[in-house]
Amino acid sequence: MDLHLIPGAVASDEEREAIDAAIGAAAPERHLLLPALHAAQAQAGWISPGALNHICARLSVPPAEGFGVASFYAMFATKRRAPRTVHVCDDIACRTKGAEAVCRSLEARFGPAGQDASGVNGAATWVRSPCLGLCEQAPAALVQRAGDARGDEAMAAATLEDLVLAVESGDARAAQRTVVPQTDAPRDPALRLLRRVGLVDPESLDAYRAHGGYAALRKALSMGPERTLREVTESKLLGRGGAAFPTGRKWEAVARNPVRPHFLVCNADESEPGTFKDRVIMEEDPFALIEAMTIGAFATGCERGFLYIRGEYPTATRRLERAIAQARARGWLGDNIMGEGVTFDIELRRGAGAYICGEETSLFNSLEGLRGEPRNKPPFPVNVGLFGKPTVVNNVETFANLLDILSSGGPTFASTGTAGSAGTKLFCVSGCVTRPGLYETPFGSTLRAVIALAGGVADGRALQAVLLGGAAGVFVTPDELDMPLTFEGTRAVSATLGSGVIMLFDDRVDLGDILIRIASFFRDESCGQCVPCRIGTIRQEEALHRLVDARQQGEGGTAREVTLINDLAMVMRDASICGLGQTAASAVQSALQKFPLDTFEAPQEAQ
Amino acid sequence: MDAVPMSFVRYVDLTIDGKSVRVPEGTTLLQACQSAGIETPTLCYAENLTPVNVCRVCVVEVEGARTLVPSCSRPAEPGMVVHTDSERVRHSRRLVFELLGSSVDLSTADPKYLADMARYEAVPERFDTGDATGHGAKATVQQPVKIDNELYVRDYSKCVLCYKCVEACGTDAQNTFAIAVAGRGFHATIATEFETPLPDSACVYCGNCIGVCPTGALMFKSEHDMREAGTWDESKQAVTDTICPYCGVGCTVQLHVQDNSIVRVTSPHDHDVTEGHLCIKGRFGFQFVQNR
Numbered sequence: 031m032d033l034h035l036i037p038g039a040v041a042s043d044e045e046r047e048a049i050d051a052a053i054g055a056a057a058p059e060r061h062l063l064l065p066a067l068h069a070a071q072a073q074a075g076w077i078s079p080g081a082l083n084h085i086c087a088r089l090s091v092p093p094a095e096g097f098g099v100a101s102f103y104a105m106f107a108t109k110r111r112a113p114r115t116v117h118v119c120d121d122i123a124c125r126t127k128g129a130e131a132v133c134r135s136l137e138a139r140f141g142p143a144g145q146d147a148s149g150v151n152g153a154a155t156w157v158r159s160p161c162l163g164l165c166e167q168a169p170a171a172l173v174q175r176a177g178d179a180r181g182d183e184a185m186a187a188a189t190l191e192d193l194v195l196a197v198e199s200g201d202a203r204a205a206q207r208t209v210v211p212q213t214d215a216p217r218d219p220a221l222r223l224l225r226r227v228g229l230v231d232p233e234s235l236d237a238y239r240a241h242g243g244y245a246a247l248r249k250a251l252s253m254g255p256e257r258t259l260r261e262v263t264e265s266k267l268l269g270r271g272g273a274a275f276p277t278g279r280k281w282e283a284v285a286r287n288p289v290r291p292h293f294l295v296c297n298a299d300e301s302e303p304g305t306f307k308d309r310v311i312m313e314e315d316p317f318a319l320i321e322a323m324t325i326g327a328f329a330t331g332c333e334r335g336f337l338y339i340r341g342e343y344p345t346a347t348r349r350l351e352r353a354i355a356q357a358r359a360r361g362w363l364g365d366n367i368m369g370e371g372v373t374f375d376i377e378l379r380r381g382a383g384a385y386i387c388g389e390e391t392s393l394f395n396s397l398e399g400l401r402g403e404p405r406n407k408p409p410f411p412v413n414v415g416l417f418g419k420p421t422v423v424n425n426v427e428t429f430a431n432l433l434d435i436l437s438s439g440g441p442t443f444a445s446t447g448t449a450g451s452a453g454t455k456l457f458c459v460s461g462c463v464t465r466p467g468l469y470e471t472p473f474g475s476t477l478r479a480v481i482a483l484a485g486g487v488a489d490g491r492a493l494q495a496v497l498l499g500g501a502a503g504v505f506v507t508p509d510e511l512d513m514p515l516t517f518e519g520t521r522a523v524s525a526t527l528g529s530g531v532i533m534l535f536d537d538r539v540d541l542g543d544i545l546i547r548i549a550s551f552f553r554d555e556s557c558g559q560c561v562p563c564r565i566g567t568i569r570q571e572e573a574l575h576r577l578v579d580a581r582q583q584g585e586g587g588t589a590r591e592v593t594l595i596n597d598l599a600m601v602m603r604d605a606s607i608c609g610l611g612q613t614a615a616s617a618v619q620s621a622l623q624k625f626p627l628d629t630f631e632a633p634q635e636a637q
Numbered sequence: 638m639d640a641v642p643m644s645f646v647r648y649v650d651l652t653i654d655g656k657s658v659r660v661p662e663g664t665t666l667l668q669a670c671q672s673a674g675i676e677t678p679t680l681c682y683a684e685n686l687t688p689v690n691v692c693r694v695c696v697v698e699v700e701g702a703r704t705l706v707p708s709c710s711r712p713a714e715p716g717m718v719v720h721t722d723s724e725r726v727r728h729s730r731r732l733v734f735e736l737l738g739s740s741v742d743l744s745t746a747d748p749k750y751l752a753d754m755a756r757y758e759a760v761p762e763r764f765d766t767g768d769a770t771g772h773g774a775k776a777t778v779q780q781p782v783k784i785d786n787e788l789y790v791r792d793y794s795k796c797v798l799c800y801k802c803v804e805a806c807g808t809d810a811q812n813t814f815a816i817a818v819a820g821r822g823f824h825a826t827i828a829t830e831f832e833t834p835l836p837d838s839a840c841v842y843c844g845n846c847i848g849v850c851p852t853g854a855l856m857f858k859s860e861h862d863m864r865e866a867g868t869w870d871e872s873k874q875a876v877t878d879t880i881c882p883y884c885g886v887g888c889t890v891q892l893h894v895q896d897n898s899i900v901r902v903t904s905p906h907d908h909d910v911t912e913g914h915l916c917i918k919g920r921f922g923f924q925f926v927q928n929r
Contacts, residue, residue, distance in 0.1 A: 033839075034815075034838065034839035036830055036831065036833060036837070037837055079830070079831055082830065082831075092814030092815075092817070092839065093829075093830035093839070094814055094815055094816050094817040094819075094828070094829050094830045094838070094839065095814060095817045096830065097817065097819055097828065097829075097830040097831055098817035098818050098819045098828070101819040101820050101821070101828075102819075102820070102821050108831065384821070401818065406690050406707065406710055406711075408711075546772075553822060553823065554822060555821075555822070556821070556822040556823070557821055557822065557825075558798065558818070558820070558821050558822045558823065558824070558825030559691050559825075560690075560691050560692070560693050561691070561692050561693055561694075561733045561736055561737060561797075561798075562693055562729070562732065562733060562736070564798070564822060564823055564825065565736035565737070565739070565740050565823065566732075566736060567822070567823070568776055568822075568823045569736065569739070569764055569775075571772070572766070572772065572773055572774065572775060572776070573773075575771070575772040575773035576766070576769060576773035579773060594763065594764065597728070597732060598732070600725075600728055600729075600732070601728060601729045601732035601733065601736075603704070604696070604704055604705045604725055604728070604729050605693040605696050605704070605705050605729040605732075605733065606693070606704075607690070607691070607693075612704060
């Protein structure tokens with residue numbers, strides 16, 4: 031291709047070096063665009079025209095397309111930005127912990143979000159961020175540090191003082207942790223997906239083996255791909271990413287597809303507001319995910335796998351990098367795995383701040399170096415997936431279930447949980463709750479039981495509402511807590527488990543404010559491809575603002591706004607290309623239907 | 638002697654609005670609707686471009702499908718039962734027109750779209766917010782016109798983001814890749830790298846983006862200037878087909894002439910040679926005619 035580069039724009043030596051290191055010795059193909067952009071951003075704090083020129087020349091990408099990709103992602107700046115950016119979460123879980131007040135204080139101290147922070151000589155800026163997946167330790171933040179060997183770091187719970195320090199010096203004082211209350215003494219002996227959390231050193235392959243690691247892969251290799259597939263099908267495992275598709279059926283479709291090669295993708299782009307389950311697995315038990323992906327690849331005939339992790343998870347990324355390197359060094363990734371002649375390897379790829387890339391076909395486009403826009407389905411990924419080939423794509427939690435299925439056998443796994451929902455489920459409990467954290471229960475527990483497990487509503491307050499399933503989920507009233515948390519049980523009451531979010535709001539929370547934040551989340555995260563979502567999400571947000579304002583001022587005229595909101599909900603649900611637009615009105619609709627409008631009348635400080 | 642391959646055309650039977658329809662395998666629902674005489678509005682679809690199915694105005698209801706499906710790109714399948722005038726279909730088509738009409742300047746759009754809007758009783762003004770301020774005020778894509786060269790202007794206040802220009806600049810016609818979609822969500826826009834002016838970009842001024850633009854967001858500078866001056870008058874224009882004089886390819890060009898001056902050049906989309914696309918010479922190289 032005859033590339034026309036940006037006239038006169040030359041990369042600095044440092045940018046060039048960083049980009050070349052990211053592209054490495056591999057064939058310079060377009061799918062390396064995202065890693066190359068990450069390298070440029072991490073070096074200079076923005077994607078400069080010179081850096082884009084160098085990337086585009088190396089990868090034979092037209093600069094207009096390279097710019098289109100770079101400008102798609104929230105973690106990339108295409109205008110010069112301070113090298114240090116503190117992303118402060120002001121999303122729904124963090125709002126219940128005072129995030130809005132923190133943001134206002136930061137604005138008073140450093141000036142508006144996105145501009146050079148005052149008093150630090152252009153070294154830093156702060157921006158508001160959507161959910162960072164640290165809801166159990168809210169409020170959360172992420173320090174993105176360019177040209178700094180420390181790289182990125184997540185902070186939670188971050189006080190105003192912690193954030194001021196982060197802006198001024200780059201120090202991330204309140205480093206994030208992992209909060210899994212069931213692993214506190216006395217430890218819950220029934221944990222399965224979380225059985226090693228807190229017990230095993232996540233940076234040691236030997237420690238993982240000492241806790242039973244790699245027995246499942248060995249068993250799969252001895253059984254062969256056909257039997258492994260049968261166990262998965264018989265386990266009745268349903269996908270945990272939100273759509274609840276039978277994993278066995280997906281795997282069989284890929285395994286039987288004559289087109290080669292096959293690809294395996296792990297969707298670790300966990301970005302649904304309120305969700306942090308995959309993060310915990312990746313941080314605390316990374317080898318389990320790698321082992322499970324290897325089993326999946328063996329069963330479905332994949333020699334190449336991609337693990338696409340959201341860009342805001344620096345700790346999980348580092349642990350997975352180490353784990354993959356150790357597995358490779360041990361010969362448990364690569365050619366001739368465990369001496370059985372099986373080939374499989376995993377490439378770890380970081381997202382860069384785009385909720386839409388958790389949609390499987392957007393994820394493929396993102397991996398391929400295209401804008402993370404969803405594809406029309408059909409064709410489905412099992413036929414036409416990554417690079418146009420048959421592709422297995424599953425969520426982290428789905429993969430994590432594989433180990434138990436192999437160890438105890440598919441039928442045994444199927445006998446746990448309920449008839450329609452086999453196994454256990456991870457729940458991300460956050461908001462106004464006594465012990466926020468990640469919980470695991472067998473399918474069949476009621477919402478009330480899981481909330482009780484987390485100690486109930488914090489501070490003895492009354493429960494106002496629960497958001498179930500995330501921003502794309504639904505609100506549930508205190509009268510509905512006896513619903514069983516199963517796929518079939520939630521479906522029966524027009525709810526959804528979604529990504530396992532259980533977010534509590536007590537009677538002090540201004541639900542109107544929460545609804546507007548959800549609406550603004552979808553407006554911000556819409557990829558912009560289709561009209562119903564691109565314009566529908568912004569019109570929904572505007573109408574909600576007017577509705578809430580009118581209620582607060584005791585004005586009439588809200589019927590007009592409700593009509594518009596309902597009309598928008600219908601076109602987004604019916605005519606959007608992908609799940610983002612199709613669910614962008616879900617939570618708002620459920621709230622407007624279930625809660626009296628005057629709930630939004632009297633906002634009170636959440637503190 | 639090699640065996641002569643026989644080609645079989647397989648047919649698909651489906652039902653559209655209660656009518657039995659038989660179409661060759663691979664036919665899209667849009668084409669099937671056309672063959673059954675059912676008018677389907679389209680916006681981002683064009684015969685000479687790969688369907689991107691982004692505008693969603695051609696959606697139809699397929700029984701058994703959870704959501705509506707874009708007819709422009711969904712192949713007909715045996716036994717499909719399709720509804721093109723159900724309440725859900727009418728609602729989505731109306732809302733898509735209303736959403737576009739509420740955010741984009743459609744004043745120079747192809748009249749066929751305005752007729753479709755009327756057909757679906759779209760009232761974009763429903764979303765007007767009068768003097769509302771702040772977050773409740775209606776956002777639009779209003780922005781200054783980009784005039785950075787002598788041949789054509791870009792007015793993205795009129796852009797419906799149908800992706801047609803990007804496709805025409807890319808693999809569907811020109812393979813120049815001077816423009817792409819940049820940004821995200823409501824702020825997504827068609828842009829060169831870093832929004833650099835066209836003369837500094839890869840643009841070769843073939844004008845094929847203008848040829849496919851449905852709303853006049855991309856326009857000949859001659860047309861733009863005449864519209865600004867209030868002298869543009871299509872009722873006084875004659876369209877003359879001729880063959881481009883420059884090279885041996887033989888592209889049909891259509892000269893739009895007003896007051897004895899060429900004001901715009903197009904090529905028929907169904908022309909075998911051009912499929913509606915031209916190069917800089919055919920599209921813009923007509924000034925010599927007017928050197929009198």
